[in-house]
Amino acid sequence: MGNAHNSKVAALESFLKDHPYIKFITSSSPDYISLRAVFSLDSTATPLAIVRPQSASDVALLVSYAKSNGIKFVIRTGGHNIFGLSIVEGALTIDMRDISYVNIDKQSSTARIGGGILEGELVEQLAKEGLATPTASVGSIGHVGWATYGGYGLFRSNFGLGVDQIVAAKIADAKGAIFEADERLLRSIRGAGGIFGVIVELTIKVYPLKAILAGSLFYDSRDLNAIFRSFNVGYQALSAKGVPPQLTLNQVLVNTPHGRTFGVIFIWSSEDEATGRHWLKKVEALGTVVMNMVAMTSIPDWIRGAARFTPTGFHGEGRTRNIRQMTAEVTDIIARSFEKMPTDPGSMFAIHDMRGAALNSDIGSVFGTRDPHFLLEILGGAVVKENREQALDWSTSLWQDFKHIESGNLLPSTYISLEPPDQTPGDPLSKIFGSNDQEVRNLKGEYDPEDVFDLALPKLKNYL
Ligand SMILES: Cc1cc2nc3c(=O)[nH]c(=O)nc-3n(C[C@H](O)[C@H](O)[C@H](O)COP(=O)(O)OP(=O)(O)OC[C@H]3O[C@@H](n4cnc5c(N)ncnc54)[C@H](O)[C@@H]3O)c2cc1C
Known part of the structure; x- marks a missing residue:
């Protein structure tokens, strides 16, 4: 650490003596490692310090202090930015997690x-x-x-x-x-x-909503290609007849002790268990089920259980595509890539379909992609560092394969939380916000003309 760094830390420490409620953590503090931890294991940056405000006025004070002392800062909460962007070398980390009422x-x-x-x-x-x-x-x-x-x-x-x-x-x-x-x-x-x-x-x-019918359902995946295709043909037929809004399905491909396995996360967000079980039967019938963990559960219990399938961190990155229809061309591309998905537990694939209430919001927002679509979540991650490049090769190649699909089926939009920001310099901001892009720029000009929040996502200067 240089002198400038040390003197900034010393000045901040001295300033915070008058504000003892704000917790102050540096790289030599005993809880530094656990508090600095983020999902991206590629993140090696050392923050200037970590501060934990206890109230909105603490946050305001820290922003003013950072601004007037020329200190860059970044806001973190869960640290799950998949690209590790909530810790920046030499920048102050404002960790919001104590403001949790x-x-x-x-x-x-x-x-x-x-x-x-x-x-x-x-x-x-x-x-x-x-x-x-x-x-x-x-x-x-x-x-x-x-x-x-x-x-x-x-x-x-x-x-x-x-x-x-x-x-x-x-x-x-x-x-x-x-x-x-x-x-x-x-x-x-x-x-x-x-x-x-x-x-x-x-x-x-x-x-x-006190209870939901929820859990993972895994299908016989010895022929991954076949189960993925037949599931989607069957699911489309079901959808054509009408699937109730209470049912949300996420298709997933994960590495299990039995190898790469295709399944769905089944969520029935209603206490009407009988109707939920009726729909569960229909979803079970879309393949040969080898493991069924769907049960009536409380939401906190379900979230705790789901943690077993998600690593707490990985090396690598996410990628995403928005597709209008799961056509044979699309399922072919995905199915072919399944056989190449690395066996590291950090590599995963999921499909989130956007339908029902997600399309019909009457609340005003600049969120850019309200057309019906399937968000493909391609996680090129590796729990074991040595597998990182292989995982990235797989995710990038799958992402690239969608470049040339039938025109009109690939939406131009992207989802900022899953798309690498360094791929987009110069890209139109409309990829994120659709036709609302200018509205976002205008408000940024009004509320933060000096770009004090320049490390927040999306970094607008990348889109100039
Ligand atoms: C394993 C995994 C699974 C995921 N699954 C999904 C999913 O199913 N659906 C989905 O939509 N997304 C998903 N994501 C993406 C995730 O929702 C985003 O990365 C989200 O931004 C993470 O928020 P965080 O607070 O945990 O992360 P952080 O890294 O702490 O913050 C991310 C960004 O949010 C900003 N931020 C956080 N808190 C505040 C605040 N209080 N004020 C201002 N800015 C703030 C920060 O500036 C930072 O740029 C997933 C990510 C991972 C790693």
């Missing part, structure tokens, strides 16, 4: 939640009151980071995306002011997240 208002079916709450804590607090809200299925993901960029969750066809649940937001801006976003700003926060300021609080919709 949940205040429920049953009258309006909403909850005010702290900007640093993790999904696992959120579902736990809501469940105590018999309530639920769309979240990611990984309990250690931060809710703000998941929901404000889109939020493809497991109740999406029933209740909509994460962005669709946001009814109010409080932000700490570049001047260190704290205020409620007006409807115009709120529209852009729903899709563009923290580029205008730190989101210190969200008010989100909540729904009465």
